[in-house]
Amino acid sequence: MIEKQFLSDQVIINCLNANYGIEVAVLTFLPLGADMSASVYKAQTHDQTSYFVKLKRGHNHDIGIEIVELVHDAGIKEIIPPVKTIIGGSTQQIEDFTLIVYPFVNGQDGFSINLTDDQWVKLGHALRQVHEIDVPQSIQNRVRREVYSPKWREVVRSLYTHIEAEPSGDAVALKLLKFMKENILSIRRLVDRAEQLGQELQDQSHKFVLCHSDIHGGNVLIAGNGNIYIVDWDDPIIAPKERDLMFIGGGVANVWNKSYEEKLFYKGYGTTEVNLTILAYYRHERIVEDIAEYGNALLLTIAGGEDRQEMCKHFIAMFEPNGVVDIAFKTDKSFS
Numbered sequence: 001m002i003e004k005q006f007l008s009d010q011v012i013i014n015c016l017n018a019n020y021g022i023e024v025a026v027l028t029f030l031p032l033g034a035d036m037s038a039s040v041y042k043a044q045t046h047d048q049t050s051y052f053v054k055l056k057r058g059h060n061h062d063i064g065i066e067i068v069e070l071v072h073d074a075g076i077k078e079i080i081p082p083v084k085t086i087i088g089g090s091t092q093q094i095e096d097f098t099l100i101v102y103p104f105v106n107g108q109d110g111f112s113i114n115l116t117d118d119q120w121v122k123l124g125h126a127l128r129q130v131h132e133i134d135v136p137q138s139i140q141n142r143v144r145r146e147v148y149s150p151k152w153r154e155v156v157r158s159l160y161t162h163i164e165a166e167p168s169g170d171a172v173a174l175k176l177l178k179f180m181k182e183n184i185l186s187i188r189r190l191v192d193r194a195e196q197l198g199q200e201l202q203d204q205s206h207k208f209v210l211c212h213s214d215i216h217g218g219n220v221l222i223a224g225n226g227n228i229y230i231v232d233w234d235d236p237i238i239a240p241k242e243r244d245l246m247f248i249g250g251g252v253a254n255v256w257n258k259s260y261e262e263k264l265f266y267k268g269y270g271t272t273e274v275n276l277t278i279l280a281y282y283r284h285e286r287i288v289e290d291i292a293e294y295g296n297a298l299l300l301t302i303a304g305g306e307d308r309q310e311m312c313k314h315f316i317a318m319f320e321p322n323g324v325v326d327i328a329f330k331t332d333k334s335f336s
Contacts, residue, residue, distance in 0.1 A: 007055065007097060015094045016043060019085045020101055022051060038234075042104060050104035051083065055097050056234075063142050064234045065090045065100065067210070071233075074133050078126040080105060080221075080229050106224050110217025111253050117264050119228050123220065124248075124268025126230060131209040131241050146208065146239035148198035152285065153191050155292035160184075162299050169299065172308040176298050179316055186325060187291060193332060194288050197281035206278065211243040212236060216252040242275055246282040251327045254317055276331065283328035287318060 009027050016022040028042045041053040065082055069090065072081040082090050083101040092099040115123065135143070163180045167173075180187060212219070213235050221229040237243060248265045251257035266272075294315045298308060319325050 007095060011094065012041065012053065012055065012099070013043075015092060015099055016051075016053070016101070019087075019089075019092045019099075020083060021086055022101070027053075043101075052102040052104045054100045054102070055094075056100070057097055059093055059096075059098055062091060063139070064236060066139060067143070067236045068233045070135065070139065071130055071133065071210075074129065076126055076129045078122065078228055078230050080231065105221060105229060107221045107229075110220040110222065111255060113222060114255075115220070115222065115228070115261070116226070119222065119226070120261055120264035121268035122228055123230075124265040124270075126228075126268075127212075127215065127244060128269045128272075130212065130230075131244070133210050135210050135238070140238060143210075144235075144237050146237060146243065148202050148281070150195065150198065152289040152292045153195055153198075155296065156187065156191050156288055159292075159295045159299065162295075170302055170308070172312050173299050173302075176295070176312050176315060179319075180295070183319055186319065190284050190287050190291070190325065190328065194281060194284040197277060197284065201278060201281055206240045206275065208238045209241050210236060211239045211241065213239070213243060214247075215244050216247045216250075217255050218253065240275065240278050241272070242278040242282055245274060246279050246286065249327065250283055250286075251322060251324045252286075253314075254320060254323050257322050257327060280328065280331045283324065283331050287324050287328055290315070290318065 009029075013024045013027055016024050022043065023045055024043045025046045026044045028044070030040045030042055032040055038054060038056045041055070043051040043053050045051075068079060069081060072079040080102050083103065084090065085092050090100070092101075159180075163177060163184060167177050169177070212230060212233060214232065215230060219230065219232045221231050223229065247256065249257060249259070249262040294311050297304060298311055298315075304311060317323060
């Protein structure tokens with residue numbers, strides 16, 4: 001759960017008024033998402049117009065906004081472009097933070113409700129359009145590019161000593177350690193297979209496209225009128241299309257794991273050849289990253305408060321039947 005950044009509500013309200021001409025009547029903090037460097041708010045004016053306000057620590061967030069505008073300008077309707085400042089800027093610096101404002105869209109995400117058949121087709125069509133965008137070289141130079149880094153695998157391997165050592169920590173850490181010990185063979189398999197696949201892919205040449213990089217159910221917003229929007233473009237990547245496609249049928253949060261949903265998605269996406277080696281790599285590597293982040297947070301610190309229980313719950317859920325681990329192994333088997 002996102003926590004409020006150290007910036008008063010009044011400073012944010014003053015910034016919105018001075019730089020956007022938005023006279024805020026009520027500013028409400030929204031405890032949403034998993035990015036600990038960001039806070040989000042709903043700003044409501046006296047005439048009941050509402051805005052979604054994102055506050056991110058630091059001043060290096062322009063590339064994500066440029067990608068949003070690039071995708072929107074390409075005619076893709078499933079994008080929410082930012083509200084411009086009075087002088088035409090897409091973001092606004094405020095002390096040590098960057099402020100981004102969007103129109104507020106009432107709706108629920110794909111973790112909360114199921115997409116309809118038509119929405120699955122629309123999502124497929126929208127993502128195909130994203131992957132076909134000709135990204136200017138000036139933007140490509142500033143977007144990260146896939147290198148199949150071993151970073152997260154190394155982090156998980158560094159946790160092995162903690163898993164094998166005498167258990168210590170709070171109740172959540174002890175619960176997670178017990179679970180990790182019981183599932184250590186699966187964890188090692190995930191790490192080792194991701195390593196093998198990553199090394200194999202480094203020696204091959206594949207077409208790279210613009211990818212969202214995290215297009216799971218939580219980043220697809222379903223509005224009350226049925227429209228869908230792809231949100232949270234903070235971490236785009238130039239990579240094989242499978243970087244995004246691995247989420248369709250991938251089972252993140254134990255949703256989007258039904259075969260009929262995949263069929264509907266690809267009806268919209270259109271004919272394409274999905275490289276199962278790349279798909280398997282990404283499905284393994286994504287889990288390895290989550291193991292690394294949850295493991296570090298819960299085993300090496302006591303931070304997180306009440307969120308520690310929720311993080312542990314999410315970790316364990318990855319190993320449930322037809323969850324992400326199960327699906328990653330099945331994907332691997334499909335071509336091995």
